Amino acid sequence: MALSLDKEFCLRMYKQMLTIRMFEEKAIELFEHNLIRGNVHPCIGQEAVSVGVCSSLRRDDYMLNTHRGHGNCIAKGADLKLMMAELLGKATGYCKGKGGSMHIADFEGGNLGANGIVGGGIPIAVGAGISIQNRGTDQVVACFFGDGATNQGTFHESLNLAALWKLPVVFVCENNLYALSTPVREAISASRISDRAIAYGMPGISLNGNDVIEVYTKTKEAVQRARAGEGPTLLDCITYRFFGHFTGDPGRGITYRPKEEMDEWLNRCPIKQLKERLVQEKIMTEETGKEIEANVKTSIEEGVQFAKESPFPSADEAVQDVFFEMM
Amino acid sequence: MAAQSRSPRRGSPTLGEERVPQVTFVESLRMTLREEMERDPSLMLIGEDIGRYGSIFGVTKGLLEEFGSHRVRSTPISESAIIGSALGAAMTGIRTVAEIMYVDFTTCAMDQIVNQVAKMRYMSGGKAKIPLVIRTQGGGGRGNAAQHSQSLEALFLHIPGLKIVIPSTPYDARGLLKTAIRDDNPVMFIEHKLLYATKGSVPDGEYLIPFGQADIKRKGRDVTIAAISYMVVKALKAAERLAGEGIEAEVIDLRTLVPLDDEAILQSIRKTNRAVIVHEGCRRGGIGAEIAAHIQEEAFDYLDAPVERVGALNVPIPYSEPLEKAVIPDEEDITKAVKKVLYRN
Numbered sequence: 162m163a164l165s166l167d168k169e170f171c172l173r174m175y176k177q178m179l180t181i182r183m184f185e186e187k188a189i190e191l192f193e194h195n196l197i198r199g200n201v202h203p204c205i206g207q208e209a210v211s212v213g214v215c216s217s218l219r220r221d222d223y224m225l226n227t228h229r230g231h232g233n234c235i236a237k238g239a240d241l242k243l244m245m246a247e248l249l250g251k252a253t254g255y256c257k258g259k260g261g262s263m264h265i266a267d268f269e270g271g272n273l274g275a276n277g278i279v280g281g282g283i284p285i286a287v288g289a290g291i292s293i294q295n296r297g298t299d300q301v302v303a304c305f306f307g308d309g310a311t312n313q314g315t316f317h318e319s320l321n322l323a324a325l326w327k328l329p330v331v332f333v334c335e336n337n338l339y340a341l342s343t344p345v346r347e348a349i350s351a352s353r354i355s356d357r358a359i360a361y362g363m364p365g366i367s368l369n370g371n372d373v374i375e376v377y378t379k380t381k382e383a384v385q386r387a388r389a390g391e392g393p394t395l396l397d398c399i400t401y402r403f404f405g406h407f408t409g410d411p412g413r414g415i416t417y418r419p420k421e422e423m424d425e426w427l428n429r430c431p432i433k434q435l436k437e438r439l440v441q442e443k444i445m446t447e448e449t450g451k452e453i454e455a456n457v458k459t460s461i462e463e464g465v466q467f468a469k470e471s472p473f474p475s476a477d478e479a480v481q482d483v484f485f486e487m488m
Numbered sequence: 489m490a491a492q493s494r495s496p497r498r499g500s501p502t503l504g505e506e507r508v509p510q511v512t513f514v515e516s517l518r519m520t521l522r523e524e525m526e527r528d529p530s531l532m533l534i535g536e537d538i539g540r541y542g543s544i545f546g547v548t549k550g551l552l553e554e555f556g557s558h559r560v561r562s563t564p565i566s567e568s569a570i571i572g573s574a575l576g577a578a579m580t581g582i583r584t585v586a587e588i589m590y591v592d593f594t595t596c597a598m599d600q601i602v603n604q605v606a607k608m609r610y611m612s613g614g615k616a617k618i619p620l621v622i623r624t625q626g627g628g629g630r631g632n633a634a635q636h637s638q639s640l641e642a643l644f645l646h647i648p649g650l651k652i653v654i655p656s657t658p659y660d661a662r663g664l665l666k667t668a669i670r671d672d673n674p675v676m677f678i679e680h681k682l683l684y685a686t687k688g689s690v691p692d693g694e695y696l697i698p699f700g701q702a703d704i705k706r707k708g709r710d711v712t713i714a715a716i717s718y719m720v721v722k723a724l725k726a727a728e729r730l731a732g733e734g735i736e737a738e739v740i741d742l743r744t745l746v747p748l749d750d751e752a753i754l755q756s757i758r759k760t761n762r763a764v765i766v767h768e769g770c771r772r773g774g775i776g777a778e779i780a781a782h783i784q785e786e787a788f789d790y791l792d793a794p795v796e797r798v799g800a801l802n803v804p805i806p807y808s809e810p811l812e813k814a815v816i817p818d819e820e821d822i823t824k825a826v827k828k829v830l831y832r833n
Contacts, residue, residue: 223580256613266612273579274612278603284569285604288576295532295558295582315599318569325564482614483648485672 166374168444172453174216174373175439178208178432180457181232184241187461188231188248188262192408196469197248201262204232206371206403209431210335211236213376214303214396217384218271223289223302225282226275227335228263229402233305238270241464251471258474259482279340280306280313283332287319290328290393301329301387303380309340311354320361320395329387331380332395336370337402342417358395370398371431401426508689513679516658516690517547517623520665521585523694525555528583531669534561534574535587535623544589545625545684567593571600571622575608575674578620585669591626591640591678605674606649621668625679627718627768628816632681634804637812639769641716644676645745645778651675651699652745656720658688660743663697670696680718680768700747704756708738711826712756714779715766716742719798719817723766726822737826745775753779754787761792762829766822771799796825 185203192201204211207229215236218224226233234244239255247254248262255265266274273289276282286304293300310316311334323330334354338345351357358365364383369375376398383394403426405414415423439445445453511519525531533548539562542549552560563570567588574586588594594601601622608616628637644650653668653675655661661679668675705720706727715723720741727737738756742749757763763783765776776797783795801815827833 225576254613256611256615259613260611264611266615268612268615273576274608274616276604278599281572281599281604284572284600285576285579287569288573288578289580290576291532291534291561291573292577292580292582295530295577315568315572318564318566319572321564322566322569322573326561482610484651485609485614485617487671487673 170216171439171444172449174212174377175432175435175445176453176457177212177236178373178435179454180241180460181208181211181235182432183457183461184235184244185231187465189404189408191248191465197262198250199261200407200409202229202407203404204229204402206426206430207335207337207400208232209373209376209435210333210370210398210400213373214305214331214333214380216377217380218301218303221271222300223271223273223286225273225286225289225302225304226265227282227305227307227310228275228277228279229307229335230265230275230305231262234265234267234272234275237267237272239265239267239272241460242467245464245468246471249468249471250473251468252474252478253467253471257478257482280310280315282306283310283315283319286330287323287328290323290330291326293329294326299388301331301384303331303333305333305335307340308334308336308338308345308349308354309343311357312340312348320358320363320393323393324361324363327390327392329390330393331383331387332393333380334395334397336397336399338399339402339406339414339418341406342414353397355395355397363393363395365395365397367397367399370400371429371434373431373435400431401429403427508691510687511658511690512685512687513658513661514546514684516662516688517665517679518549518551519690520662521548521551522554524666524669525551525559530581531583531585532559532561532577533585533587534563534570536563536565536570536589538562538587543587545681548587567596568600571597572604574620574622575600575605575618578618579608579616583619583669585621585623588622588624590636591624592635592638594622594624594640601644601650602647606647609673610649617672618674619672621665621675621677623677623679625681627680627682628805628812629682629718631807631809631812633807637805639717639767639800641678641745641767642769642774645775649674650746652678653699653743654678654716654745655743656683656717656741658686658690660697660703660741662690663695664699664743666694666696667699671699678717682718683721686721697743699744700749701743702749702752703741703743704738704752705741706737706739708736708760710736710760711762711764711829712738712740712753712760713764713766713822713826714740714742714753716745716775717768719766719768722817722819723822726819726826729819729823730826735826735830748779750782750786753783757783757787758790761790763791764796764798764822764825764829766798766817768800768816770802771797772802774799793829793831796829798822798825
């Protein structure tokens with residue numbers, strides 16, 4: 162199928178996917194050098210979902226994110242410097258160093274925050290949908306969560322409520338086939354996550370989450386429905402995380418995933434696939450590809466440098482921001 | 489009760505001598521919600537059965553008809569979704585009052601309250617503004633048994649990021665609910681089911697009661713009784729009885745737990761040198777433990793007796809009347825505690 166999409170748009174998506182990949186590789190490196198605390202949950206391998214979904218959104222649309230959320234942040238337009246500073250716990254980070262990897266929020270860019278509780282953000286997305294409906298704007302909410310979250314009560318409560326009130330929410334399941342170490346087939350009674358939408362009277366679509374064009378196209382339709390007041394959609398984006406659950410996983414998750422399966426998914430790398438397609442369709446030359454890569458590398462290095470040079474927050478900052486100070 | 493409580497109130501508008509209407513606690517809440525909804529056209533209510541049914545205790549009766557289904561959102565039984573969506577709406581510009589029918593049911597939404605609502609502002613480095621009130625009610629005394637009778641304020645007290653309001657009169661409920669609604673922070677507003685039918689003077693004119701201002705509901709020189717919610721009513725009855733025996737108890741209604749009016753408690757103790765803290769939640773880990781600790785830290789030298797805590801027995805609330813009575817503190821328990829700190833029989 163030939164690409165009917167704008168050339169610049171395709172190149173922008175490619176660049177974003179590459180940015181996510183290289184940002185994550187850098188984050189893992191910084192974690193290994195003890196510059197990042199806690200853990201990193203890399204989304205390497207899932208870049209097409211982040212970029213495909215967020216490319217169909219406007220800046221004033223909302224997004225609710227997960228613990229594996231660096232990619233979604235970047236795709237929603239986050240500043241790499243402020244992100245990197247947050248990962249390093251610096252005062253200049255998005256959350257002044259109070260949130261870290263799992264809680265990056267960028268309200269001006271519509272990012273209402275990432276959640277360390279699986280399924281915790283889903284009802285919040287519903288609330289943003291209520292807010293849009295009550296304010297009468299045509300914004301939408303993209304709500305990201307993993308396959309594991311679809312077994313939480315919040316998923317079911319939220320989908321029901323969103324469908325009941327026809328709220329402008331697109332529920333995006335980043336179905337990477339594992340909830341930590343538990344495979345989807347051992348955790349979900351339905352054969353497809355998208356089938357769960359039937360129970361709530363909303364469209365549910367399973368799609369190839371490693372094909373950014375497919376993700377973009379299907380999300381766009383869901384976003385259009387939402388903007389038109391026709392209610393929510395559940396998108397089941399089937400993908401794979403190349404790394405394990407987190408930086409603490411031995412052998413990138415080899416203890417619970419067959420090697421053949423991991424290799425097979427590596428072959429289906431979303432970035433490699435898009436690159437081949439763009440070159441094949443003469444949208445991108447090898448040369449342009451290299452240029453983009455160099456640009457991305459520079460912006461990430463700038464982010465790291467900014468983060469490293471930034472000051473840590475002072476200790477007295479710890480007691481600030483619990484409450485908004487009423488005048 | 490209202491008449492005796494009015495004159496020494498601190499921080500309240502002067503009511504003068506004119507007659508003010510007597511309304512129930514429920515009417516006071518309803519009147520306040522209506523006024524605030526008129527004042528802020530975006531203010532939204534969300535909760536179970538709050539629409540046509542008017543909520544289980546009638547607080548929202550008539551509001552759906554007046555303000556429509558976008559602003560009075562009656563939900564399915566989905567406590568997590570109620571709190572989470574109230575949070576999402578509040579974060580994005582819709583001031584919201586969520587109702588959880590019984591405080592016992594907040595446990596169904598505990599992740600949303602504890603991990604989301606309470607932490608969102610802090611985790612985001614102070615970016616999130618959350619104008620959200622969670623109205624709920626608790627307490628026993630009506631034979632509702634273990635899952636509909638609890639007093640859980642101490643659970644929330646332990647969580648940084650939540651303000652806690654726990655009024656005892658229709659007058660206070662109105663002034664505090666207004667402040668809660670206009671606050672840009674999450675507020676737990678905990679009512680008591682036995683207070684709903686109580687009547688008190690509530691003026692028509694607008695007044696707000698600031699958070700962190702306890703109210704001296706009865707003046708006294710011999711002992712300080714600090715109480716909350718329905719226990720204020722019981723403490724006042726106990727004080728009446730004690731007065732007959734020549735003991736003048738000062739009864740302080742804390743009204744808000746976060747922020748807590750430490751100074752009002754300490755000031756009273758510097759005068760009386762004796763303190764009894766009364767709450768309906770379990771004694772173990774109850775708010776009394778926290779306040780007693782404050783007192784010994786700040787007023788140790790003023791104390792003539794160890795601080796007494798009166799709270800429920802450390803058991804679930806039983807159904808049968810004699811059992812429930814045995815578990816929940818009453819005037820007799822308060823009287824005993826007062827006599828203990830006075831070393832009297």
